[in-house]
Amino acid sequence: MAYDEFLADRARQVLKQKSVFFEEKKMMGGLCYMVDDKMCFGMHIDKNTNSSLFMARVGTDQYENALSKPHCTEMTFTGRSMKGYVFVSAEGIDSDKDLESWIQMCLDFNPLAKSSKKRKPKKK
Numbered sequence: 786m787a788y789d790e791f792l793a794d795r796a797r798q799v800l801k802q803k804s805v806f807f808e809e810k811k812m813m814g815g816l817c818y819m820v821d822d823k824m825c826f827g828m829h830i831d832k833n834t835n836s837s838l839f840m841a842r843v844g845t846d847q848y849e850n851a852l853s854k855p856h857c858t859e860m861t862f863t864g865r866s867m868k869g870y871v872f873v874s875a876e877g878i879d880s881d882k883d884l885e886s887w888i889q890m891c892l893d894f895n896p897l898a899k900s901s902k903k904r905k906p907k908k909k
Contacts, residue, residue, distance in 0.1 A: 787830040788815040789837040795881065796828070799888050813862070815840070823898045826891040839873040841887050844894040851890065869894075 793809075793816055800807050800818070808819040815829025817840075827840040840860060843851045845868050851857055856877025859866035878884040 788828045792828050792837050795884055796888065799885050820895050823895060823900050825895050826888060837875040839878050839887060841871050841873055841891050842894060842898060843869060843871060843890050844897060845869045847890060
């Protein structure tokens with residue numbers, strides 16, 4: 786699991802300043818932040834460039850708006866874009882103000898997001 790620990794610390798600080806209860810889960814090759822048992826945002830290291838990527842869950846209504854922002858691209862894990870999710874490169878979250886803005890966009894969408902179904906434990 787590869788992610789930028791400094792970026793993770795910065796994200797924690799933003800959430801704590803906003804008094805948001807969150808959980809961290811290592812998944813999708815990086816670290817995801819869960820709010821209300823739903824993935825809100827995450828981060829990992831781009832294997833091609835070895836730089837940090839911020840994964841933002843912004844929803845389909847804000848998807849095009851998010852893509853119009855500098856340093857933002859479609860999120861493509863499997864070779865096809867995932868609508869409602871975007872990647873923000875390290876340059877796009879370099880300042881605390883920019884990181885806070887992206888986190889706030891994710892938090893704004895979070896109440897509208899659907900929870901993933903919890904998997905039942907496998908029977909032995």
